[in-house]
Amino acid sequence: MKKNILGIAELLTALLLTIGSVTFFKACGEHEGKFMACHWAQNAVTLIGIVLSASALLRILLKNTGIKTGLSIGVFLLSVSVIFIPNNAITLCMMDSMRCHTVFEPAVIAIASVLAALSGVDSVLGLIKAGKSNEA
Amino acid sequence: MKLKALAFLGLRRRPLRTAALVIIATVLSAAAFGGQILVRSLQRGLESLEQRLGADIIVLPEGAESKVDLQNLLLQGTPGYFYMDKSVMSGLSKINGVEKLSAQYFLVSANAECCTVQVQIIGFDEESDFTVKPWLKEAYSGALKENEIIVGAGLSTRVGHTLSLYGVECRAVGKLEKTGTGLDTAVYATNETVKGLIKASAKQGIAVLSKQSPEDVVSSVYIKAADSADIDELTAEINKELDGVQAVRTKSMMTGTAEKLKVFSKSVTALTASVWGLAAVIMLSSFYLYANERKKEFAVLRAIGFSRRQLGGLVLKQSLITSGAGGAAGVLLTALVILPFVRLIEQKAALPLLLPGWFSTLLYGAAAAVTVLLTGSLSAALSAYKLSRIDTGKILREGC
Incomplete structure (x- = not known):
């Protein structure tokens, strides 16, 4: 449990990103049967959220330190890339007073930043541990 | 250790x-x-809101509703429209102590392209304007032509790109600086462009707006008082001299905020x-x-x-x-x-x-x-x- 505390925190944050992006901080809804630009940003975040959750789960379940560290590095890189999805990689709606700008974008940035920080620390600790076991 | x-x-x-x-x-x-x-x-x-309005006095149609609408527009960006007869301009220009005055016409768009929300369109007179153009982040050359617009900082439309309003493609030629107010999400155009948009709105069946042309009515008049004028006295005089309008001192409008x-x-x-x-x-x-x-x-x-x-x-x-x-x-x-x-x-x-x-x-x-x-x-x-x-x-x- 103690060994996996960072992994569990990563999994919970990745799940929050995935579930939140389609529920409580989702982007603007459909209008007259049409989806706006932010909908595709939301889909991208959800999809990457699923990949992040799966990686974080594997990071907890697998025993090999090297693989664990590799997965943490993957989670770190992916979570950093998620920060740039809303309004950079995929444009959001036109007005910055709309839900996708006021709720979706800041929530994604905040949660992805927390995930990046957690997985970043996890990666560094993993690399140090792997280095020590190689020396031994 | x-x-x-x-x-x-x-x-x-x-x-x-x-x-x-x-x-x-x-x-x-x-x-x-x-x-x-x-x-x-x-x-x-x-501070930004005070500077952004840039006027000492704002003249609105009589009644509390228009003042509340303007406050909602300024603070929350909620689009609104209210009108008064354009003849108020000539009445105001005769009052002593008025140095500059510029009228604006408010129009609310139907849902703009790609958004589920309405956009506030503000028609203004480029020649007399002293409240919009000082906030331009990048100046454009010449004057605004028909179907050319200036967009607030809160809109993602970039200079050179177009924005579809009532099905009319309007080209953004300028962008304003961010002010943190509701005006950040407004679109500014000349009265000619606004007239074109009203025609387009009528074609789309939004006929209520087509009766209110900027040739006949205005929504608000911004007044810059002369240096020698007492702003409170000037406000009182406008309220006394002109019927059907209310002059509000910009500072008093900010009092609540x-x-x-x-x-x-x-x-x-x-x-x-x-x-x-x-x-x-x-x-x-x-x-x-x-x-x-x-x-x-x-x-x-x-x-x-x-x-x-x-x-x-x-x-x-x-x-x-x-x-x-x-x-x-x-x-x-x-x-x-x-x-x-x-x-x-x-x-x-x-x-x-x-x-x-x-x-x-x-x-x-x-x-x-x-x-x-x-x-x-x-x-x-x-x-x-x-x-x-x-x-x-x-x-x-x-x-x-």
Whole structure:
């Protein structure tokens, strides 16, 4: 449990990103049967959220330190890339007073930043541990 | 064991106490940084709103509704429209003390392309204007042509791109600076363009707007008073001389917002002060109790050759580690919660918010972290003083 505390925190944050992006901080809804630009940003975040959750789960379940560290590095890189999805990689709606700008974008940035920080620390600790076991 | 690591090892030995101290420091720095950022953003928002309006007096159609509509537009960006007869312009120009006047015409778009919300379209006269063009971030050459628009900073439309309004493709030729007000999401065009949009709206079956042409009516008139004029007297004179209109002094229109700001600032200051007081007392007590608990340990350290100065340094180092970690965490957490969500806070509070620049924000963050460090160090200094006075022999002999 103690060994996996960072992994569990990563999994919970990745799940929050995935579930939140389609529920409580989702982007603007459909209008007259049409989806706006932010909908595709939301889909991208959800999809990457699923990949992040799966990686974080594997990071907890697998025993090999090297693989664990590799997965943490993957989670770190992916979570950093998620920060740039809303309004950079995929444009959001036109007005910055709309839900996708006021709720979706800041929530994604905040949660992805927390995930990046957690997985970043996890990666560094993993690399140090792997280095020590190689020396031994 | 390295002596340098003694402070860190001492903290690791008592994880709960260390975590509690770090959490207290986090709360302390979050309260200081968050409070400062919010209050400063509100002050900047209000200043920006005053400057943005750029007029001494605003003339609106008579009735409370239009004033509320204008306030909603300014503070929340809620689109609105109200009209008065254009003849009011000639009446106003005859009044002594009016130096400049410029009319604006408000139109609300149907849902604009790609958005489920309406856009406020403001028709203005380029020749007499003194409230829109001074806020242009990048100036365009010549005059605005038909179907050319200036967009607020809150719209993603870039200069050179087009925006479809009532099915008419309007080209953005200018963008205004960010003001933190509802006007950031407005679109500005000449009255000719507005007339074209009204025709287009009629074609789309939104006939109610087509009867109100900018040739016959205006929504508001912005007045710049002459230097020699008394603004209150001029406002009263306009209200006396002209029927069907109300002149409002721009400053008095901000009064409600300014009062809200005052209450908000006072609450934030009081809350921050209470959190500070409480946290400082907890920190002080914690270090004091810890000093009592560690008397024996410090007596042993003294017996093996540690000087009083070294013992004081050890306590101080531990305090710097906990308050430094907590201070940094508080600033980071606040930055993560307040900075990205500022537009949501602005909407919910219905107050204009304009965040300070990056450099100022960094300075506020650094100031909050340093103040937490100082509070922690002060608490530790008192404990260090207490520990430096212990009677080593007595404690080692009697065990207390």
